Amino acid sequence: MTAQANLASRPSKEQVIYANILVIGVWIGLALLFVTYFIYLSGLMPSHVDMTLITQNWDKGVNEYLEITHSPHGWGWLALLGNGDFLNYIGLVFLALLTIVCYLVLIKGYVTKKDWIYAAIAFLEVAVLSIAASGLLGSGGH
């Protein structure tokens, strides 16, 4: 590849930053999943819902399942972090939050470049993802 071609097909600075955050985040997320799942399965921490109760009820709809197992919806799991089963949500939520973090970096980059259209798109995406994550929509299970 010539120097000119190399320059033309080079990813933008924002893309590289986005990629760097993702690569670190994915490995942290995976490590969290491994560790918390090990703690859960090994019984190092008590479980809020007995595993046998889970296997007996995972064929039921989510509303019925939550009712039987006395499990929370929305961000209610935070109050149950002392239990091995709900500890797993740390890794899951971390992975689901990664995109929002990456977008915040993008907004900064686009504002610096005065690329207002893309700054607005990125800002709107953060708003959409934040609303979805907030539990304001669709967390009413029962």
Next chain:
Amino acid sequence: MVNILINSTNRLLVSVTILVLSCPVGAYAAEQVVLGGGDKPWWYWPLILFIFCFGLGILAVMAGVGGGVLYVPLVSGFFPFHIDFVRGVGLMVALAGALAAGPGLLRRNLANLRLALPVALIASTFSIIGAMLGLYLSALNPDIIQVCLGATIVGIAALLIFSKNSEKPIVTNQDAISHALGLGGVYWDEGARENVEWKTHRTVLGFFMFILIGLVAGMFGLGAGWANVPVLNLMMGAPLKISVATSKFLLSITDTSAAWIYMNRGCVIPLIGVPSIVGLMLGSLLGVRLLAIAKPKMIRYFVIVVLLFAGLKAMDKGLGLGLLG
């Protein structure tokens, strides 16, 4: 040396194929045991699920489809979990796979941020609506979702059979919106040893299609790579490599919003979710290594057959016909 490597790879592929094929059968047989009184210990299903997802991860990469599109119909058809949990975990599976693939695709400038951001905003917004609609319908009657899922999966299999991708579509007139958003760029084609310039057209139509894609992805918990690629490539005129890579990256955004809806509703049970995510990610990593020496075309045909069967099975289950067991 090369022959030995190819032979051993083919043996491995056959083993994986048998494993994946046998898992649903074994799962179904054991499902009957569980439903009939259940003498299986609690760890039985997570272990089966991990092995199953590991095989699925290898297959998905080699067939060029996302994990979610295989995971949801197969697991909902052959495992004893309710469709609510399968869709919630299916989205997390697709999300984790897309997040893992993202960095490499962005660094090589194959996944294009300028192309991804506007369509991601549309698809992720509508995937929230799709997820809420899907949860509402399954609360009314889960069979509705099961039948619609089956029909969608059969449609996806047909799309995989009949759609002909275009390596480098010719775009003569870039429309005004595409121009204003700067939907174009340059990437280095390693095969042709040249820089490829590209731009898009039919932007409004393409954006409209992402409304539908978001709705379907959210409603059924499917990653939507199967739909993203044809729209980006055939409709909007992005080169195939850019379309595939941008589509994979897009899933990390579209699936995030829908996954949050399912997670907040309580549809992600860690006992099911973690073995699925880890199994599929590890399988995908092995799949990427095998990709260089495998025969992806054969695997793709195999996956299409599996998808057709899984789709018909989901319809059969939803309609309560019992024709497929």
